[in-house]
Amino acid sequence: MRLSIERTRERIGDLHVGVMEAAKARLDNLTKPPGSLGVLEELAIRLSGITGRVLSEIRHKLVIVMAADHGVTAEGVSAYPSEVTAQMVMNFVNGGAAVNVLARHAGARMLVCDMGVKSNLECAGVLPIRVRPGTDNLATGPAMSRQEAIEAVERGIWVAEREIKSGADLVATGDMGIGNTTPSSAILAAFSGLPIRRLVGRGTGISDERLSRKVSAVSRALSVNRPDPRDAIDVLHKVGGLEIAGLAGVILGCAANRVPVIIDGFISGAAALVAAKLEPRSRQFMFASHLSEEPGHRHMLELLDLEPMLRMRMRLGEGTGAVLAMHLVEAACRIISEMASFQSAGVAGP
Amino acid sequence: MRLSIERTRERIGDLHVGVMEAAKARLDNLTKPPGSLGVLEELAIRLSGITGRVLSEIRHKLVIVMAADHGVTAEGVSAYPSEVTAQMVMNFVNGGAAVNVLARHAGARMLVCDMGVKSNLECAGVLPIRVRPGTDNLATGPAMSRQEAIEAVERGIWVAEREIKSGADLVATGDMGIGNTTPSSAILAAFSGLPIRRLVGRGTGISDERLSRKVSAVSRALSVNRPDPRDAIDVLHKVGGLEIAGLAGVILGCAANRVPVIIDGFISGAAALVAAKLEPRSRQFMFASHLSEEPGHRHMLELLDLEPMLRMRMRLGEGTGAVLAMHLVEAACRIISEMASFQSAGVAGP
Numbered sequence: 156m157r158l159s160i161e162r163t164r165e166r167i168g169d170l171h172v173g174v175m176e177a178a179k180a181r182l183d184n185l186t187k188p189p190g191s192l193g194v195l196e197e198l199a200i201r202l203s204g205i206t207g208r209v210l211s212e213i214r215h216k217l218v219i220v221m222a223a224d225h226g227v228t229a230e231g232v233s234a235y236p237s238e239v240t241a242q243m244v245m246n247f248v249n250g251g252a253a254v255n256v257l258a259r260h261a262g263a264r265m266l267v268c269d270m271g272v273k274s275n276l277e278c279a280g281v282l283p284i285r286v287r288p289g290t291d292n293l294a295t296g297p298a299m300s301r302q303e304a305i306e307a308v309e310r311g312i313w314v315a316e317r318e319i320k321s322g323a324d325l326v327a328t329g330d331m332g333i334g335n336t337t338p339s340s341a342i343l344a345a346f347s348g349l350p351i352r353r354l355v356g357r358g359t360g361i362s363d364e365r366l367s368r369k370v371s372a373v374s375r376a377l378s379v380n381r382p383d384p385r386d387a388i389d390v391l392h393k394v395g396g397l398e399i400a401g402l403a404g405v406i407l408g409c410a411a412n413r414v415p416v417i418i419d420g421f422i423s424g425a426a427a428l429v430a431a432k433l434e435p436r437s438r439q440f441m442f443a444s445h446l447s448e449e450p451g452h453r454h455m456l457e458l459l460d461l462e463p464m465l466r467m468r469m470r471l472g473e474g475t476g477a478v479l480a481m482h483l484v485e486a487a488c489r490i491i492s493e494m495a496s497f498q499s500a501g502v503a504g505p
Numbered sequence: 506m507r508l509s510i511e512r513t514r515e516r517i518g519d520l521h522v523g524v525m526e527a528a529k530a531r532l533d534n535l536t537k538p539p540g541s542l543g544v545l546e547e548l549a550i551r552l553s554g555i556t557g558r559v560l561s562e563i564r565h566k567l568v569i570v571m572a573a574d575h576g577v578t579a580e581g582v583s584a585y586p587s588e589v590t591a592q593m594v595m596n597f598v599n600g601g602a603a604v605n606v607l608a609r610h611a612g613a614r615m616l617v618c619d620m621g622v623k624s625n626l627e628c629a630g631v632l633p634i635r636v637r638p639g640t641d642n643l644a645t646g647p648a649m650s651r652q653e654a655i656e657a658v659e660r661g662i663w664v665a666e667r668e669i670k671s672g673a674d675l676v677a678t679g680d681m682g683i684g685n686t687t688p689s690s691a692i693l694a695a696f697s698g699l700p701i702r703r704l705v706g707r708g709t710g711i712s713d714e715r716l717s718r719k720v721s722a723v724s725r726a727l728s729v730n731r732p733d734p735r736d737a738i739d740v741l742h743k744v745g746g747l748e749i750a751g752l753a754g755v756i757l758g759c760a761a762n763r764v765p766v767i768i769d770g771f772i773s774g775a776a777a778l779v780a781a782k783l784e785p786r787s788r789q790f791m792f793a794s795h796l797s798e799e800p801g802h803r804h805m806l807e808l809l810d811l812e813p814m815l816r817m818r819m820r821l822g823e824g825t826g827a828v829l830a831m832h833l834v835e836a837a838c839r840i841i842s843e844m845a846s847f848q849s850a851g852v853a854g855p
Contacts, residue, residue, distance in 0.1 A: 256836075
């Protein structure tokens with residue numbers, strides 16, 4: 156039951172332009188000045204283009220949180236030890252993490268996937284689709300093999316397919332992996348060519364000393380590995396991470412099935428860059444949730460040409476920003492469905 | 506049962522600093538890097554300072570929408586005729602407006618108040634507390650008398666008191682009044698002294714011609730009336746509006762009762778400026794919801810020193826941005842209450 160990247164790419168289509176025009180016409184006839192709900196109206200129009208229906212109803216919200224470990228932690232780039240990845244996965248299973256709280260608040264189901272946690276996680280609450288137990292240190296060589304990167308993306312596609320078949324109609328992406336802002340910065344640096352110092356931030360809140368180590372790790376990752384920005388899989392296997400690869404697959408799987416996918420912050424953004432590079436049309440199915448405190452995030456969103464809805468100075472990941480934005484996407488669905496028209500309400504137009 | 510502005514001002518206290526420190530200590534021990542939830546954590550801390558409890562639960566969300574007409578529409582400053590104010594109030598009562606849809610989505614009750622609609626609204630769904638049937642044209646003289654402005658503020662205080670006594674524990678402000686971005690710009694100009702052209706926008710979406718008329722109306726309002734920026738009631742009665750005055754009262758009433766109040770966009774922002782001028786401590790009880798497309802709004806938020814959470818390019822008013830932000834304030838309450846601590850989850854700290 157292998158779902159190849161190539162086959163998935165081919166299934167990703169364009170937005171339904173005619174349905175979007177019908178959605179805009181409907182919105183312009185509702186009791187408000189045309190366009191005055193701004194992004195809410197744009198969300199409603201794009202959802203129509205995705206689903207092919209003017210009115211959509213969201214019935215089954217899902218946040219997919221993918222976890223993995225990172226060999227680059229050997230460089231001392233994080234304030235937390237690697238063991239915290241597995242500990243936080245157990246926290247997800249027990250419902251105590253920030254993303255659990257916000258997913259409950261959003262009315263979303265949560266699926267936790269082990270894409271490559273180092274220690275054994277034997278737990279019914281985690282989907283065990285680990286490709287390998289963590290990556291190698293990207294500062295000294297490739298993080299994983301090309302084949303492993305492809306495998307991780309394809310497992311992500313498989314997860315999305317499976318969940319959408321079970322009914323998921325709005326997906327949010329989330330991540331857990333101590334050290335994973337480092338591969339995310341490296342991916343961004345490889346694709347953008349921007350100066351590395353502008354793309355490396357304090358992640359969970361590291362000291363100046365760790366920050367210099369992180370900048371050095373990303374610089375060495377690029378000079379040692381020489382990732383080819385025209386080849387997304389080359390970038391991914393050399394300087395990426397297993398959860399980032401899996402999330403890129405989730406995004407492609409959503410796009411192939413015409414399901415809107417809300418992108419969380421910096422790590423999910425790196426996955427979105429990979430997905431957009433693999434198939435540019437996938438971008439049309441993505442919604443940016445928030446602007447992260449991580450300084451490289453705004454560059455990512457510019458490359459993706461996506462506009463964040465929330466400015467909450469968050470920098471936690473896990474999918475926290477994405478689940479928080481589900482409320483806004485649902486609001487857009489309700490606006491176009493439930494508002495009165497000028498005629499039905501007896502209100503004079505402009 | 507008159508609630509004077511003076512008496513209400515005296516009741517507005519400061520935030521409970523000790524409780525805020527306890528809230529911060531609790532947040533720093535939850536399973537996330539300290540401060541990594543950004544504004545969500547700041548919301549939780551400020552809510553603690555407001556309520557005096559580390560953990561708050563929101564049980565009764567309310568959006569108060571105040572409506573009134575504006576004599577300045579005679580200057581041709583709006584794309585819509587004045588009659589639309591009353592028509593939209595009926596749309597609110599019938600549940601078809603954008604704010605109705607978003608209030609339902611937020612799980613909030615909605616209260617519509619007639620503060621000064623020109624035509625008679627005899628309808629059980631509207632609280633009839635009209636001070637006068639619309640203002641006079643502020644471009645040619647005072648919008649209302651000083652006594653009427655005070656009366657409108659005090660009716661707003663009365664509404665807040667009444668609703669808080671009935672259980673409201675999170676209030677959002679909303680407005681309806683064709684022409685009301687003009688008095689809002691005039692209030693902002695009076696308080697800020699900034700060039701009028703930077704404070705006047707297209708409101709519901711007016712033409713270049715109407716925009717010049719609007720700039721001229723605000724300029725004349727200031728030169729004819731010479732409002733004194735040190736005297737908020739002077740500004741309010743000369744260049745304000747009845748719903749703006751009422752909302753300033755609602756904000757003061759919330760602050761006096763230590764109930765958090767979410768400020769909508771440009772018109773609610775003008776009311777917040779008046780409230781903050783009347784009693785600077787009231788600012789501590791305000792939360793800014795979104796950044797409006799109206800160009801003067803960012804200057805308002807700077808004067809108020811409030812940071813908007815949502816960037817949705819909205820410019821509708823009615824309370825739409827404020828009800829959309831209720832989800833975020835509730836999220837903050839749930840984060841501090843429901844997340845696991847490092848110890849309880851068995852997660853290693855930094």
